Amino acid sequence: MHSGILLLVWVLAAAPATPHLAQATKLMDVDLDFAGAEREFEAALATPGNDLATVTTILEKQALLGVYSQEPDRAERYYRRLLVLSPDFKISASYGPKAAAPFAAAQKWVAQNGSLKFVALPPRVGPGSVEQVSVKVAADPLSMAARVRFHLRAAGRPWRSEDATLRAGVAVANTQGERLEWWGELLDTQQATVASVGSQAKPLVAAIAEAAVAVARPEPSEPTDPSGPTGSARAEEAVTETSSPGLTSRTLGITALAASGAALIAGAVFTVSGTQARARVDGAERDPSGLVTGLTQREAFELDARARSQATVGVGLLAAGVALAVTGGVLVWQGSSVAVAVTPAGVAIAGVLP
Numbered sequence: 001m002h003s004g005i006l007l008l009v010w011v012l013a014a015a016p017a018t019p020h021l022a023q024a025t026k027l028m029d030v031d032l033d034f035a036g037a038e039r040e041f042e043a044a045l046a047t048p049g050n051d052l053a054t055v056t057t058i059l060e061k062q063a064l065l066g067v068y069s070q071e072p073d074r075a076e077r078y079y080r081r082l083l084v085l086s087p088d089f090k091i092s093a094s095y096g097p098k099a100a101a102p103f104a105a106a107q108k109w110v111a112q113n114g115s116l117k118f119v120a121l122p123p124r125v126g127p128g129s130v131e132q133v134s135v136k137v138a139a140d141p142l143s144m145a146a147r148v149r150f151h152l153r154a155a156g157r158p159w160r161s162e163d164a165t166l167r168a169g170v171a172v173a174n175t176q177g178e179r180l181e182w183w184g185e186l187l188d189t190q191q192a193t194v195a196s197v198g199s200q201a202k203p204l205v206a207a208i209a210e211a212a213v214a215v216a217r218p219e220p221s222e223p224t225d226p227s228g229p230t231g232s233a234r235a236e237e238a239v240t241e242t243s244s245p246g247l248t249s250r251t252l253g254i255t256a257l258a259a260s261g262a263a264l265i266a267g268a269v270f271t272v273s274g275t276q277a278r279a280r281v282d283g284a285e286r287d288p289s290g291l292v293t294g295l296t297q298r299e300a301f302e303l304d305a306r307a308r309s310q311a312t313v314g315v316g317l318l319a320a321g322v323a324l325a326v327t328g329g330v331l332v333w334q335g336s337s338v339a340v341a342v343t344p345a346g347v348a349i350a351g352v353l354p
Helices: 019-029 032-045 053-069 073-083 096-114 209-218 231-242 249-281 296-334
Strands: 117-126 129-140 147-154 162-167 170-174 177-189 194-199 204-207 340-343 348-351
Touching: 019 032, 019 053, 032 053, 032 340, 053 073, 053 096, 053 194, 073 096, 073 162, 117 194, 117 204, 129 147, 129 177, 129 204, 147 170, 162 170
Parallel strands: none
Antiparallel strands: 117 129, 129 170, 147 162, 147 177, 177 194, 177 204, 340 348
16 A cells, blocks of 8 residues: 555664654554554654754654655645754655655745744843843744753853743843853753754853953053153154055056056957947948848847947046056156055155156
């Protein structure tokens, strides 16, 4: 009866298993007791403390059980839950069309309704301390989220955990310390993990900014020398420090001449291309009334637009090339040193013409 369906190959990487999950797998794959397997899968899913890998494994097996039982709607429901938790999940090509069809339908549903989104919010920082970390359930199309479990560790201390209630999709944990490592798990009604931010191996870090440390722990500043330079004098010193002598007008001129050559060549290319496009329009066959018949209306419009555009670009590049050539020639002729300085008004280049 089920010989066609049993051609589906069941291959899964080992995941944290419960006794119910192992028993359900045996009932489905070996004993072909689909009703008994479904009861064990439900018991496995209801086991408190399942991690996300275990939850997705159970959901995939339940979906495949729906395929075995020739219940595509049931298979689609489980695939929806699986894809809401793991949008990038893919089924094996060996499962065949009986599994591919409900999976594709579930993918379409998730594309329209979205997946579960669980994100960390910026920490709240007070004077000298991280006061609060928080998370948000940004999207929950199947209403899976129930509460959040925070895992927190201050510098030099062991991890501690605390559960928090979601209010308007947000959960918070109060903290204290200049630097805090933390991560969070989103739990469903069975206390299973359905999403997380960070992990124990790669925790998130919340720390007060250096500026906040400076405010919280002010250090004595160096005394100001009344005989020191005034504000305007210090500004002049700053400009002097950022000045870069040693550039010559000859170097700048050669650079300008090189850019001029490139602009002239590009301008010529655009001008020639525009001229050719215009020639195709002007040279097209016409009827006695003067209408173009050698090109379609669309081709004529495109060629006309191309001719105008390329002619405009070409003229602009040629003009820029000429200007750069003149500037480069003057700078090469000058041949003296110039100074480049950063000022409040921008960058200044100074030199003396001979």
